[in-house]
Amino acid sequence: MSDNVKAIFSGDRCLSCTACMAACPVMAAIKDYRGPKLVAPAHGRLHFSQEDIEESLNYCSNCKSCDRACPSGVAISTxxxxxxxxxYKRNSHIRAEDMLAHTERMANTVRSMPFGVTLANIGMTLGQSLGVFSAMGITDKRNLPAYAEMSFKDKFPTIAxxxxxxxxxxxxxxxxxxxxPQIGEAFIKVMQANGYEVLIDREFKCCGSPLVANGFLDEARQHADNNVARILEWKEQGIPVVTPCTSCSLMLKEEYYELFDDEDMRRAGENVFDAFEFLEVLQQMDEFNYDLNDLNQKLLYHVPCHLKSQAIGLPAADILELIGGVTVKTANAGCCGMSGNYGFQKDKYDIAMKIGAKLFERVNKKDFDQVISDCHTCRIQIEHGTKIKPVHPIEILAQAYQFD
Ligand code: SF4
Ligand code: SF4
Known part of the structure; x- marks a missing residue:
């Protein structure tokens, strides 16, 4: 059984208050899931010392709403x-789980082949209509996201x-x-406007979030060790690591440490910032560039669960409201239901859509100019549920710094 005693023993602090159950969107959507309190602090402690496992835990989407609701700091989702x-040490993964957990490996394979991106994008559409993905356990009710012609890392050397x-x-x-990759380019525009040069590190691997969510914990640990070593090297040089992806920032800042209980992971997490969190640091240091174009836009902001879990407030909303004519209203409609690759799984699709219904209803009021969200799978889910395509908040800020 797992040797992360710190996380497992946090269950002893459980007060049986059921706040986590009231906060769990999956529990509200289906009856078969026994919920965070029973699966984690209650049964979890028994299962960590016995051979049997509570199988309904596979319904958990790792949205972390339970963690935020818990008054005792139980590491429920961990x-x-x-x-x-x-x-998964005793049960095999289905093909969908393997595929969805290894998005980076798939993309690297696709990009290593001649015309790989074009063929893969055609193949994804065909595979869906021919039922190939469905046979693997991936829903055929939504498209898998298309690959960009050129990856950001390949484009990076050409960006002035x-x-x-x-x-x-x-x-x-x-x-x-x-x-x-346009989100990476927008990030560069914003950082350049604030006097920063942006570097990339080709040795970084996927943060490991999809590996953890699909039960490939040993592989996730390898990614964590690699990334933590790289982050600590940058930390020694006094260079922060910044990411516009909220699931990546949560993983690098907090989840590695919570899952693997390694002091280096805690130290590395101190050198990682969410993109807008970092811009707020610049404000505090009087380094933020307030010379912004007016944009006159009403923005509806869906706040990702994994941003809420970082407990850093709403830095994107705070910064975007500095732009003349911009107002930011939060959607306030709970979890979108997508939770990484959860909503791509055939047996989870209906649950994901049921959870997202409140958000879709809110977006469909159409009382805004644009929807924004910092999480890509939230954006995918909103577009799928409403046909309205959201953008990343950094793209809006980059527009405000564009003077030509
Ligand atoms: S992580 Fe989300 S889905 Fe899983 S138990 Fe907690 S609230 Fe429920
Ligand atoms: S919210 Fe925390 S303390 Fe309350 S039942 Fe859930 S795990 Fe226990």
Whole structure:
């Protein structure tokens, strides 16, 4: 069984208050899930010392709403992910889980082949209509995201930048690198406007969030060790690591340490910032560039669960409201239901859509100019549920710094 005693023993602090159950969107959507209190602090402690596993834990989407609700600081979702890893030591993964957990490996394979991106994008559409993905356990009710022609890392050397003594390392995460490189470009525009040069580190691996969620904990540990060593090297040089992806920032800042209980992971986490959190640091240091174009836009902001879990407030909303004519209203409609790759799984699709219904209803009021969200899978889910395409808040800020 797992040796993360710190997380497992946090269950002893449980007061049986059931706040986690009231906060769990999956429990509200289906009856079969026994919920965070029973799966984690209650049954979890027994299952960590016995051979059997509570199988309904596979319904957990790792949204972390339970952790935020718990008044006793029980590491609920971490206990569930540790148990899920135990479950997969004795049970095989289905093909969908393997595929969805290894998005980085898939993208690298695709990009290593001639015309790989074009063929993969055609193949994804065909595979869906021919039922190939469905046979693997991936829903055929939504499209898998298309690959960008060129990855951000390949594009990076061609992006012109003013050099500066002030530098940050951009951790793109898989999605910005392979699917939406324009978000990385927007980040560079914003950092350049604030006097920073952006570096990348090609040795970074996927943060490991999809590996953890699908029970590949040993592989996630390898990614964590690699990334933590790189972050600590940058830390020694006084260069922060910044990411516009909220699931990556949560993983690098907190989840590695909570899952693997390694002091280096805690130290590395101190050198990682969410993109807008870092911009607020610049404000505090009187380094923020307030010279912004007016944009006159009403923005509806869906706050990702993994941003809420960082307990850093709403830095994107605070910064975007500095732009003349911009108002930011939070959607206030709970979890979107997508939770990483959860909503791509055939047996989870209906649950994900049921959870997202309140948000879709809110977005469908259409009382705004644009929807924004810092999490790519939230954006995918909102577009799927409403046909309205949201953008990343950094893209709005980059527009405000664009003067030509
Ligand atoms: S992580 Fe989310 S889905 Fe899992 S138990 Fe907690 S609230 Fe429920
Ligand atoms: S919210 Fe925390 S203390 Fe309350 S039942 Fe859940 S785990 Fe126990």
């Amino acid at each position: 206990m569930i992910m540790l148990q899920r890893a135990e479950y 930048q003013e050099s500066s003594e002030k530098k940050v390392v951009l951790f793109t995460g898989c999605y910005i690198n392979d699917n939406e």
